[in-house]
Amino acid sequence: MKKHAFLPSRISLAAALVAALACAPAWAVDSGSTGADGALNPTVNTEIALPPSGILNYTTINIPAGVTVKFKPNAANTPVYLLASGDVTIAGTIDVRGGDAAPTGTDGDGAQGDDGVPGAGGPGGFSGGRGGRDDAAQRPAVIRGGAGLGPGGGLGGVEGGDGCTTTGYWHYIGAGGAYGKDAYPSNAVAYCNASVTHAVAYGSDLLQPLVGGSGGGGGRGGTNYPGSGGGGGGGAILVASSGTLTLTGTIDATGGDGGGLAGTGIGGRGAGGAGGAIRLLATTVAGNGKLYAAGGCINANGNRRQSCGSDGSYNQYGGSIGRIRIEGDSITYNGTTTPTYVHGDVGPVFIAGAPTLRIASVAGQAVPAVPTGSNDVTLPAATTDPVAVTFETTNVPVGNTVQLRVVPAYGTTTEAISPAITGSTAAGTASVSVTLPQGPSTLQATTTYTVVVAAEDHALLEKLSRLAQNESVHKVEVTVALQGGARARLITDSGKAFEMPYEALSAVGFKG
DSSP: OOEEEEOOOOOOOOOOOOOOOTTOOOOSOOOOOOOTTOOBOOSSOEEEEOOTTOEEEESOEEEOTTOEEEEEOOTTOOOEEEEESSOEEESSEEEOOOOOOOOEETSTTOOOTTTTOOOOOOTTOOOOOOOOOOOTTOOHHHHOOOOOSSTTOOOOOOOOSTTOOTTOSGGGSOOOOOSSSOOOOOHHHHHHTOOOOOOOOOSOTTOOSOOOOOOOOOOOOOSSSOOOOOOOOOOEEEEEEEEEEEESSEEEOOOOOOOOEESTTOOOOOOOOOOOEEEEEEEEEEOOOEEEOOOOOEEETTEEEESOOTTOOTTOOOOOOOEEEEEEEEEOOOOEEESOOEEEOOOOSOOOOOOEEEEEEETTEEOOSSOOSSSSEEEOTTOOSSEEEEEEEESOOTTOOEEEEEEESSSOOEEEEOOOOEEOSSSEEEEEEEOOOSEEEEEEEEEEEEEEOOTTOHHHHHHHHHHTTTOOEEEEEEEEESSSOEEEEEEETTSOEEEEEHHHHHTTTOOO
């Protein structure tokens, strides 16, 4: 059987410049739109194909009531960047939700060809995990559900630990995906007295870099039917206007639901994907519309939106909430948001120069410069383990290591840590040997390093202190991922930690 390495794409963005018009209003916020795509004014439900960068440059945007706009993801699955040099009016709906997993067994249309198929992530989000395969003998290696994709992918359903039997109910179900908060622990943990294992939050409320939610774990397989897949993570979208952004409609980045189940000998249900990301940026943000980045749920007994986990209790299987941020010189918006939005000062649309990390090759086979996340590398059946996975870094100090995570379509995830990165900060390399399971797998990688701020650099220390609630900053920890970009934590002399995107530090002159 061939082995496939699926690589989630690293986001690469370029900011466009706004053409200066002699008669243009003196707007305080520059969205960065070139206006090259003209005006967006759909009169019917519309799906827009995203360009490779994910950036759409409009003059104005007007989505009327009753009209829904969706986006066809590009090969790199970037977030959606809606830029407008003029005003933006959203009275209808912008939909970047994560996809629901397919119904399994006799549920839904009863078609079994898609049993166990997970929900796809919204643009910039991550897909759910596959449902475990059916097996009359209920062998754990066969029935394990696949983990959701993304930095906060939920674990797949499997037999319980510490003496639990495979006939117990609670551990059939996958665990929810994470993003804005930690995912809720599966009730299997409480029921079986196993160690608490759940997906953890990632990213920053600054939403730079912009990234979506992670997928929910797939349910374990049954005796006659597979488990259902996990829901996809909600997508990520930036809407930026140089003028006024008025929202009276809806922007929805909710995570997808796990698939429903029905029939004799069914397995476990897939869990919900995490909510995605919504960032609004304009000179003025107004309106009373709705912003949704809630987590997905499970589909129980033919009923969607069950056990969403909104209370965080152990018997919930929903994905965690995502993130919502609004930036503007004037914010009069008073609509409904789930979760509560974060209000911040107007920041740059894009910032360049952040550290990067990519997987360069697997078992000697080059990885595409822009991986799609699906069949990027196919290894011959004769390939022997372990195989070498090589990495390339930019703006990452040498001497640090890379953590590789292997997420198979079925079964448990494994991790490996590379030797130290060699080369230079500008261009580094590393390699690690890993055993790849049979069948398709997704490879995810991160690197984390620490920079100690020089005591004599008083100007930089003062700027960093302002980002840490005026506490004295001792060092900076930087984490770089394949998708989701770089993020940083300021560590103060008192031991407190303040997490933020790397771009926030770059903006005040930090380099490291």
